[in-house]
Structure formats: structure tokens, C-alpha cells
Amino acid sequence: MYLIGFVLLLGPLVTVHELGHYLVGRLFGVHAEAFSVGFGKEIAGRTDRRGTRWKLSALPLGGYVQFKGDMNPASVPDADSVTEASEEDTSGNFQNAALWKRALIVAAGPVTNLIVTIAIFASLFAIYGKPVIEGVEDSREVAVFAENSPAQAAGIQLGDTIVAVDGAPMADFDDIKAVVAIHPGERMIFTVERDDDRIDIPVTTARDSRTDRFGNTSQIGFLGIGPGGGRYVFEPVGPVQSIPMAFDHTWDVLGMMVTGIKQVLTGERSIKELGGPVKIAKYSGEQMSLGLVAFIQFAALISLNLAFINFLPIPALDGGHLAFYAAEAVRRKPVGPQATEWAYRTGIFLVLVFMAVVTVNDVVSLPVFGPLFGS
DSSP: HHHHHHHHHHHHHHHHHHHHHHHHHHHOOEEEEEEEEEEEEEEEEEETSSOEEEEEEEEEEEEEEEEEBBBTOOBOOOHHHHHHHHHTTTTGGGGGGHHHHHHHHHHHHHHHHHHHHHHHHHHHHHHHHHEETTTTOTBBBBBBTTTTTTHHHHTOOOOOOOEETEEEEEOOOHHHHHHHHHHTTOEEEEEETTTTHHHHEEEEEEEEEETTTTOOEEEEEEEEEEOOSSEEEEOOOOOOHHHHHHHHHHHHHHHHHHHHHHHHTSSSOOOGGOOOOOOOOHHHHHHHHHHHHHHHHHHHHHHHHHHHHHOOTTTHHHHHHHHHHHHHHTSOOOOOOHHHHHHHHHHHHHHHHHHHHHHHHHHHHHHHHHHHHHH
């Protein structure tokens, strides 16, 4: 189940990412020499009439489009190719394309993943509607307290309406729950409306350990409040209305991702919470077992992750290429070959170290290794 879920998840997402690069490159007349789903040894493939080799490779952890003028699949410029192309034939050479064209070709991959995420969320809103709490006019109003509620202990009262957290406006209870969840054990400022007054109340959230049906444990923030009312119901949403809702939801999820990474870097969260391909495969199988909708929602999250990671300014990733193009635009000339080579070596090293760390995290977190490592 894990393997099937992993292939069904990552295969299409990698393919649409690389198709973004390929289609924009083709629009600008840049020739693609190879289009690969996966890395390493070719398993199967064919060459089309334009001379592009379409192939499936052995290591299913990504993919690439290698354009004419690239030295390798990481799109490191081939200086010899650029020189030869400038002297003989610049047609179709990526490195000889205008700077803005190269930037758009590189950005097209993660942008395509971003579009896929928004399209999935918009489709789900249009089909199923927006979840709202039945019988509650304003779900931001505190109707019940849980036992040992940090909010109640800090001075929040029944009937208070939480309008902002740390200065950020809250639209509904789900907004409050989401922002609290990613700040376990942290002091936050809750702005409440009470008797026509606005009051700022500092609350230190509790740290709550939650384990799902598959045994996955996570640390989330806990406030100990509820809006009252019944089980969630779905309010119909039109196709047009679903699009801005999808943009808002994507932005909220992206903000949670950025906050989580910042917390890992500052030591507020353990690096063990980072996951890699093994954990993605595990979660893929688990979500697939819950049904099509759960699996598609998970695919949207992974697609957003791919977009975010590829926009990071790390050489060998799309964001690294864009950083070089920004430097080229400022300097009015490309970054020198020696600096480029060392930057790409450093970037590839960082990516490999990150992959090693998250893979170790993944393997150690598997149930079979839990007793050995005390996890």
C-alpha cells in the first residue's frame, strides 16, 4: 500500500512539475534533450520527432528536464555548449535564451505545482462545500472550556469573541485552531471583544501530544476552548467563490509550513519532525486507505511542499537558478563559471545532507525500529 500510494502521489506531481518547465521552454523555442520521471538508470523510454528523450528512470524521487546547453540534469550551464552555440547555432539553446525567458522557464515548475494545489482545493470546495459549525452564528465566540483550559486560566471568559491572535485577524474557529496548533507551549496574544471593548490577553498554549489511528504522533498547541454548536456541516459553495477560498486556504497552509520550518531551525521543534521520501510513502499509503478525498487532499499538500522547496534559493534547485538570474540582472552579466561551480557543489551537498537527515528520521520512526531507538 505504501509503495502504490507513493507512486500514485509523487509520479503525477513530479510529471506536472517538469511539464511546466518543458511547456514554457517549448513556448520559447528552447529544445529539451531529455524529460525524465525519476533519476538514475533509464528503465524505459522513447525519443519523439523533436529529438526529446522521454524516459522513466530507476530512482523515483523526482525528475528533470534537460535542455540543450545544460551540462547535467541539475541544469548547470555547459560553458562549452554556450560557446559553441554562440558561434555556430544559438537556436534552441537554453543558456542563450533571454534572461527573462530562462527565469520564466525555471519558475514554471514550482508555479505549476502551486496551480495544482489551488485547483485541488478549489475543486473540493466546489464539490463538497465549506465546513461550518452547525447552529453557531460566530464560531469565534467562546462557548465552552475544556478541562485545564490554558485560555480560561489566562482570563478569557465565556462569551468572549476572539478576533485576532498575535495581531492576525481570525475569520472563524478553524483559523484559531490552526494558528494555535502550530505554536505548542508558546505565549500568544489573543485579542477578544467583550462588552464592546477589545482586550489583549496573553495566553501560553499547552503542548498536546496527539496520535492518529496509524500511530503517527505529533505535538500541537492546545487552547482548551470550543464554539459550541453541533458536528460540522458543509455549506454549498459556488465554483467562482471556491477559487478565492482555495487561494486563502493555500496561503494559510503555506504560512503553517514556513512557521514549522522556522521552529525547527530555531530549536522550538525537533528536527525529527522533518520527513522525507519514506515518510511520504508511509503517509501516502495511509491516506489512500482513508479514501480518494483524503488522498487527493494529501496530494495537494505535497504539491505545495514541492513548490515551496523548489523556490528556496539553494543552487541546484529552481530557486537557486532564479537567484543566479537575479544576480545576472543586477550585474548585467552572468555569475562567473568558478563561482557558479562552487555554488552548485555547495547546493548539491546541502540537498544530499538534508535528504540523508530526513531519510534517517523516516527509517528510525518506522514501527519496526521504534523499540531499538526508543522512539
